[in-house]
Amino acid sequence: MKLHEYQAKQVFADAGIPTPSSQLASDVDGAVAAAEEIGYPVAIKAQVQVGGRGKAGGIELVDDEENAREAADSILGMDLKGYHVDRVLVEEAVDFTDELYVGITMDRAEGTPVAMVSRKGGVNIEEVAEEDPDAIAREHIDPSFGMMPYQARKVVYDAGIDPELTRDVSGVLNTLYDLWSEKDGADAEINPLMVTSDDAVIAADAVMNVDEDALFRQPELAEMEEDAAGGDDLEAKADEYGFDYVRLSGNVGIIGNGAGLVMTTLDLVDYYGGEPANFLDVGGGAKAARIANALDMVFSDDNVDSVVFNIFGGITRGDEVAKGINEALEQFDEIPKPVVVRLAGTNWEEGMEILNEDLVTVEQTLEEAVQRAVSYADEVSEQ
């Protein structure tokens, strides 16, 4: 779960990391009042979860009331790469002499946290990593002991940061690690960490991704989740039903069990010339009601022209799946979109007996089921 900038900044500030003074506003008057209180110049920043906000016109630097009003008016309500902007962060503009990068993440290959520091802040760090990997200094941290102060100093020295700043930057890094560790961070980064003319450092941006599997023990962050979600209505509905769901741009709806098999079903739709509309994993052991909810989800996506249901039962039982499909479809006078079903594994024979074949098309193999769904979708979209 990714926090909004304003949420992450609050979390960082509470931990003692210096951040510019700022206020959240949801209307133009509120934004102007915030700017007056903070004092010009201020930055007005759209609070949406997309990269490249600045280039897309979502961040403006203003130095008087008239410009603040104009900027807030244009940013609030704008559509930024598909996301509606309903809040802005009004923030003190920092007069800086240099931009650094500090971050903590999990190094998957090593199975260990890693701290990263670079002098090349203010730009996309993933590009730096690709083009100039030596510009990022790294230090692996033993999660059982946490980051030792010397490790924070070492990685700051290794990055070639001005020695005058060692104490401040390593202090921020130590705090960031503790925060990441306490809050179950997936990534925590400050880019840029600005250096001011009087050699202080201040977090001009804040990124915090929280491990979704750990939200059960992070109640304060879980509360922020509702605010952080935003965006797609269908994805919000999937959250409500508790499905792993990703919306895509095609017209073949996909429902299955198990992430690897659902991804494979998507890939096969593409392989046979169709375009997947979504990834929907009902998970292990889904009962009839859950199966019916999954169909409801996919039917409510207007882009969908046909649906392929691919279940390979391990814990999930074919008879439960068949019951759910029948229940979901029998409530319609006319089936909204053609549904192709393929059942295999635990209790598949029982499932096939239960399944009402007047309502669905049954195929024996994954490959046949996908091809059938793709051809149905083609027929619908040609009409």
Place this chain on the structure above:
Amino acid sequence: MSVLVDDDTRVVVQGITGGEGKFHAKQMMEYGTNVVAGAVPGKGGQEAAGVPVYDTVQQAVEAENADTSVIFVPPAFAGDAIFEALDTDLDLAVAITEGIPTQDMARVNKRLSETDTRLIGPNCPGLITPGEAKLGILPGNIFAEGNVGLVSRSGTLTYQVVDNLTSRGIGQTTAIGIGGDPIIGTSFIDALELFENDDETEAIAMCGEIGGEDEEQAAAYIDEHVDTPVAGFIAGRTAPPGKRMGHAGAIVSGSGTGTAESKISALNDAGVPVGDTPEEVADHIESFL
């Protein structure tokens, strides 16, 4: 021959009094697995799924000579349960649980490096040696005895590929689901090494997916160390960057690492054919035998 599990394996089930634990303990026994005990704190002295329950794994080892644990403990407590298995010096621990916080697994990973216990998973279906024993939740009836080793990051995709193999008469030595999380105990490389050293395994099917660099590292390992022919499959060719595709580990990062293309080309460069469909993986395997 087989790897890691056979009919001599003595299993303790951690979490045997829970719904999943009890159901799958019974299923494992029905398949022929030698389940000798359960371990659940506070439930010592009871019986579940027909075997005695102990308060600690240590007691189960002392009383019943268990050498392997299968873990069905809810995610909030599973990291602790894995620690208990590692600290009891078992040969093997298999963690089925999905949704363990990654930082808990980082600490487990550290302890793992200090013990001799092998960990499989978490977030995995377990492993099976057809005709002998299974550890975990795999549906036994789709497997058959034979000469193909199978290793996979995904549960149901494993079943799919096994089905493609079994339905054309190709059986398996052992099938291992290594799990879909970012931090797991047994990697592709570990599993490949086991199969390479197993006399009966004549071909290996390896099912990967997007995210991380395990498949790329496995490809480099195959190139150097594996003579047994390997066929591959990679799920997630159509996954958009930045979206988690179900598994916590299945995500293409913004900078483009972890893509299917990168994995497929690494495998091809190592001489491993990668099927466009599960059926094609079975075709390649058949051609090796």
